Amino acid sequence: MSRISRWFDPGPLPAQSESRGRDSGLTILGCLGLAALLWLIQAQGGGYVVHMTTLAGLFAVLAVSYNLINGVTGQFSLEPNAFVACGAYVTALLTLSPAEKEMTFILEPLIWPFAVISLSLPVALVIAGLVTTLMAFVMGFPVFRVRGDYLAIVTLGFGEVIRVIANNAQSVTNGPLGLKGIPHLTNIWWAWGLAAVTLFVVMRLVNSSYGRALKAIREDEVAAEAMGINAFWHKMLAFTVSAFFEGVAGGLLGHLITTISPSLFTFFLTFNLLIIIVVGGLGSTTGAVLAAVLFTFGGEWLRVVEEPLDLFGLDIPGIPGMRMVVFSLILMACMIFARQGILGKHEFSWRWLIALARRRGGRA
Amino acid sequence: MTHPGLLRVEGLVCRFGGLVAVDGLSLVLGQGQLMGLIGPNGAGKTTVFNLLAGAVRPTAGRIFYRDHDITGHKAHRINRLGLARTFQNIRLFGELSALDNVLVGFHGRLEANFLSAILRLPGYVAAERRMLDRAAELLDLVGLGGLQDERAGNLAYGQQRLLEIARALATRPCLLLLDEPAAGMNPQETAQLAVLVRRLRDELGLTILLIEHDMHFVMNLCETLVVLDHGKVIARGDPARVRRDPGVVEAYLGAEVDLDAREAPGA
Numbered sequence: 001m002s003r004i005s006r007w008f009d010p011g012p013l014p015a016q017s018e019s020r021g022r023d024s025g026l027t028i029l030g031c032l033g034l035a036a037l038l039w040l041i042q043a044q045g046g047g048y049v050v051h052m053t054t055l056a057g058l059f060a061v062l063a064v065s066y067n068l069i070n071g072v073t074g075q076f077s078l079e080p081n082a083f084v085a086c087g088a089y090v091t092a093l094l095t096l097s098p099a100e101k102e103m104t105f106i107l108e109p110l111i112w113p114f115a116v117i118s119l120s121l122p123v124a125l126v127i128a129g130l131v132t133t134l135m136a137f138v139m140g141f142p143v144f145r146v147r148g149d150y151l152a153i154v155t156l157g158f159g160e161v162i163r164v165i166a167n168n169a170q171s172v173t174n175g176p177l178g179l180k181g182i183p184h185l186t187n188i189w190w191a192w193g194l195a196a197v198t199l200f201v202v203m204r205l206v207n208s209s210y211g212r213a214l215k216a217i218r219e220d221e222v223a224a225e226a227m228g229i230n231a232f233w234h235k236m237l238a239f240t241v242s243a244f245f246e247g248v249a250g251g252l253l254g255h256l257i258t259t260i261s262p263s264l265f266t267f268f269l270t271f272n273l274l275i276i277i278v279v280g281g282l283g284s285t286t287g288a289v290l291a292a293v294l295f296t297f298g299g300e301w302l303r304v305v306e307e308p309l310d311l312f313g314l315d316i317p318g319i320p321g322m323r324m325v326v327f328s329l330i331l332m333a334c335m336i337f338a339r340q341g342i343l344g345k346h347e348f349s350w351r352w353l354i355a356l357a358r359r360r361g362g363r364a
Numbered sequence: 365m366t367h368p369g370l371l372r373v374e375g376l377v378c379r380f381g382g383l384v385a386v387d388g389l390s391l392v393l394g395q396g397q398l399m400g401l402i403g404p405n406g407a408g409k410t411t412v413f414n415l416l417a418g419a420v421r422p423t424a425g426r427i428f429y430r431d432h433d434i435t436g437h438k439a440h441r442i443n444r445l446g447l448a449r450t451f452q453n454i455r456l457f458g459e460l461s462a463l464d465n466v467l468v469g470f471h472g473r474l475e476a477n478f479l480s481a482i483l484r485l486p487g488y489v490a491a492e493r494r495m496l497d498r499a500a501e502l503l504d505l506v507g508l509g510g511l512q513d514e515r516a517g518n519l520a521y522g523q524q525r526l527l528e529i530a531r532a533l534a535t536r537p538c539l540l541l542l543d544e545p546a547a548g549m550n551p552q553e554t555a556q557l558a559v560l561v562r563r564l565r566d567e568l569g570l571t572i573l574l575i576e577h578d579m580h581f582v583m584n585l586c587e588t589l590v591v592l593d594h595g596k597v598i599a600r601g602d603p604a605r606v607r608r609d610p611g612v613v614e615a616y617l618g619a620e621v622d623l624d625a626r627e628a629p630g631a
Contacts, residue, residue, distance in 0.1 A: 012513075201482055208481035209471050209492065212460070216468040219457035226417055226451075228443035228472020228535050237478060345459060 013351045023350045031196070042188050050188055054256055056296035057191030058249050061198045063276045063288035065245035068202055070274075071283035071345075072211065073238040074218025076148065077155040078270050079139070082162035083243045085265035086135055087128045087250025089166065089173055092182045092260060094124035100181050108171040121185045125251045132247025133240045140236045147221070159270060166262040178261025179254075186256040194252060195289070198245045202285055205241065214238055218283070279334055281341030286348035291341070302326055367395040367430060370571050371416070371447075371539055376425035378411055378595075385411040387595035389425070393539070398565050398572045400586035400603075402579075404615055408595040409575045410452050413541050416573075417449045418442040429539070444472050448537035450528040452544045452575070458517030462508060462527055465516050466499040469534025502530045506560060522553040529560070533568075540564065542574040546581050554578060558585050583607065591615070 016023075041053050066080050093101075093114045101110050109115065119127070143154050166173045173179070205211050216224040217231050225231050254260045272295070280291030302323045309316040334341075346352070371393040378386040385408045393399055401409050414420040416427060418439035427435045434442055448469075457465050474495075476488035503512055506526040511519065516527060525545055532540060545561070546554045558581060564570045576582045582589065583603040591599040591606055593615040599606050606612055 204482045204484065205478065208478075208488070209467065209474050209476075209495065210478045210481050212464055212468050213471045215460055215464075216457045216471075219459055220455045222419060222439075223451065223455035223457065224468070225439040226419065226443060226449055226455075227469050227531060228440050229468070230438075230440045230472075 013349075013355055016351065019351055019354075026350045034192075038188050038192055051256070052296060052300060054186060054188050054191040056293045057188065057195045058186075058253050058256065059273075059276065059292040059296050060195045060289045061191075061245055061249040062273055063280065063292040064195075064198050064202050064285055065242040065249075066273045067277045067280070067283070067285060067288040068206070068214075068242045069235075069238045071277055071281075071288070072206055072218065072285075073214040073235055074283075075144075075235055075238070076152045077143070077239075078152050078267070078274070079155040079159045080242075080246050080273050081265045081267060081269040082159040083132050083136065083246035084250035084253065084269060085162055085166055085262070086132045087247030088254035088260050088265070089179070090128040090131050090247070091121075091124045091251030092179045092254045093172075094119045094127060095121055095185070095255070096179065096182060104177075104179060104181065105171070105174050107175065107177075110174075111171050114172070121190075121251075121255065125248050128251040129244045129248040132250070133244045136240045136243030137236065140239050144232055144235050144239075156267070156270075159267060163262050163265055166265065173262070176262060178259060178264075180259040182254050182258045182260065184255065184258050186252045190252055191256070194245075194248060198249075199285065199289065201241070201245075206285060210234070210237065215283075275331065277341075279331070279341050281343035281345060283345040284341065284343040284347055287341055287343030287346075290343070290348075298330075299323070299327070369393075369428070370395040370397075370430060371573075372428040372431075373416070374426045374428070376412070376415060376427065377423045378408075378415055378420060379423045384595050386415065386422075389592070389595070389597060391590055391597075391600075393571060393573060395538075395571050396565065396569060397588060398561070398586050399574075400582045400589045401573060401575045401592060402577075402582055402589055402606075403592035403598075407592040407615075409592055410543055411595075412592070413449060413543050413575065416442075416541060417447065440472065443535055443537075446536065446538035447541070448532035448535045448539075449541035450525070450532050450543055450545060452547070454521075454524045454528060456516040456524055456527060456531070458515070460516055461512065462503065462514050462516050462519065463496075463499055463512035465527055466502055466530050466534045467495055469531045470495040470498065472535055499530075499534065502533050503527075505533070505563075506530045507556065521548040522550070525549065526557075526560075529564075533564075537570065539571045539573070542572060542576075544575050544577060546576055546578045554581055557581075561585060 038053065042050060045053070062080060062084065069075050069077055093110075094117065096104070097118045098116055101115060139158055143151065143158065146154055167176055169175070206214070213224065213229045213234050214237075216227070216229060217234055221231050276291045276295050277288050279295070280287030280289070305322045305326050306318050306320055308318045369392050371391075373389055373391050376386055376389040377384070387408075389412060401412065403409055411420065415422050418434070418437050418441070421436050425435070426433060429442070429445055429447060432445065434445065434447075457468060460468070474491060476485070476491050480488040500509075500512065503509055506529055508519075508523060508526055508530065511523065516524065519527060525548070529542070529545065542561070546557055549557060561572060561574070562585065565572055574582075574586070586603060589600065589603055589606045590597055591609070591612050598611045598615055599609040
């Protein structure tokens with residue numbers, strides 16, 4: 001156990017049954033507090049801060065759902081960019097007005113069902129989520145025939161396939177030109193509302209008998225099978241649930257940045273999400289949210305190091321790209337001193353916080 | 365009603381490349397029997413378990429459980445028919461608590477679907493409460509009552525073996541396969557285990573097939589023994605008969621050992 005995790009170890013926790021009522025109350029209070037904070041940001045913060053907060057919400061959704069398959073179920077897969085792309089394209093194609101689409105698709109006209117319809121955002125998002133789920137379902141059959149490193153490679157391949165399709169299916173995705181003029185409909189409430197729903201569903205799933213089965217598969221698949229658990233269908237469950245939320249978040253992402261093109265959904269997106277869930281602690285849902293927020297804002301805070309700096313009379317000129325160097329150093333430090341990530345496999349809980357406060361308070 | 369041939373194995377063969385791990389094994393296990401499967405290291409005992417539990421597909425032969433042909437079925441399907449096992453090299457879910465390990469055993473028979481689990485519908489909540497009660501009972505039964513919140517990986521070796529048994533019992537088996545349950549236990553723990561295994565048979569009515577190297581444990585506990593060497597059955601019957609069998613002595617002690625000849629130089 002590292003020094004950092006010892007610092008946060010409050011010792012044995014009281015039984016969950018003793019504090020359930022208090023904890024639910026605190027959770028509701030916490031949600032209200034966060035809602036108030038979001039409202040404050042919306043009202044007082046500039047457009048840029050609002051944009052970043054919205055983006056952080058979407059990344060929280062992506063990280064939590066990606067963590068379900070990678071961290072909780074332990075199936076190291078690298079495909080979320082495919083799901084996000086699918087969700088973003090489907091939603092955009094459903095919400096853009098026919099006139100707008102005709103203007104965008106200059107090389108080849110858009111194929112039939114998409115060319116004439118224009119739906120409202122909520123309906124489009126649900127459809128996008130379901131289409132992505134279906135894609136994950138079909139993809140799951142070949143993909144879950146392999147495990148471990150092979151699974152990572154196969155899913156990585158699928159992610160690339162989707163990007164290549166987006167690049168070449170001119171009459172559906174408009175190819176490398178992408179879709180533009182997507183209405184800016186995603187606001188802070190959409191993003192964090194979806195984050196709340198995702199958290200609710202994923203936490204409930206993880207803390208149920210199904211969640212135990214998923215963790216059992218992560219710990220030892222052979223033993224899980226011997227205990228009567230159909231590993232294939234449980235992996236599929238985690239995979240499709242995670243795909244649904246990634247698809248919906250992709251749709252909202254498209255309506256936040258208003259222009260999408262295949263270059264947006266490269267492996268880099270997956271890679272960033274992977275960093276988030278590893279730093280947050282593989283298998284920890286609350287850790288994923290925390291890391292998503294830190295990651296989104298961290299990149300902006302680090303811009304400081306790229307500006308000209310006056311350090312103890314030493315003039316340091318601004319170096320573009322310095323941000324990424326510092327970022328890498330932080331990641332390395334994170335992996336050396338907190339190898340399990342911020343929360344390890346643990347979850348944030350009020351029990352833990354209160355026990356920790358008592359211990360620290362008692363010592364002071 | 366007792367079943368005379370709860371488990372019937374006919375001409376089971378398992379080949380790994382050139383190695384014949386199990387070579388034409390046949391056996392019949394009646395309901396309520398307590399049978400021991402013994403043999404020197406590498407005799408193919410664990411492979412037999414892997415074949416019965418569906419972890420490995422047999423090259424030839426048939427396995428019948430309650431007269432159903434289960435040859436080549438998937439492990440989770442065989443488990444749900446009522447055949448549970450433990451592992452020689454303990455395979456607990458190390459990061460989960462002892463209680464969660466047992467609860468996982470109940471999952472295969474959970475009737476609530478995942479939507480009712482997410483929405484915490486009454487059916488799921490009732491099922492979860494039942495599982496919690498039963499899991500606590502099972503932990504008490506194997507003597508791990510106070511350790512339910514302990515991480516399984518942190519338990520002592522002997523306790524991990526007991527937790528594996530509790531987890532297997534959670535799947536509500538009729539036939540229990542125990543793979544070296546006493547390995548790594550001290551004499552006192554072994555004695556307690558023998559009491560537990562006998563209780564499982566007498567009070568829960570389980571049929572038990574166990575692999576064990578501790579001869580004292582096996583000879584006192586099992587009513588029937590099957591001795592395996594190089595994948596073949598070399599002897600079977602009650603412990604007293606097996607103990608006297610020259611073939612068994614030879615398999616365990618190597619080639620014909622002439623005890624007199626060995627004593628000669630010292631004389």
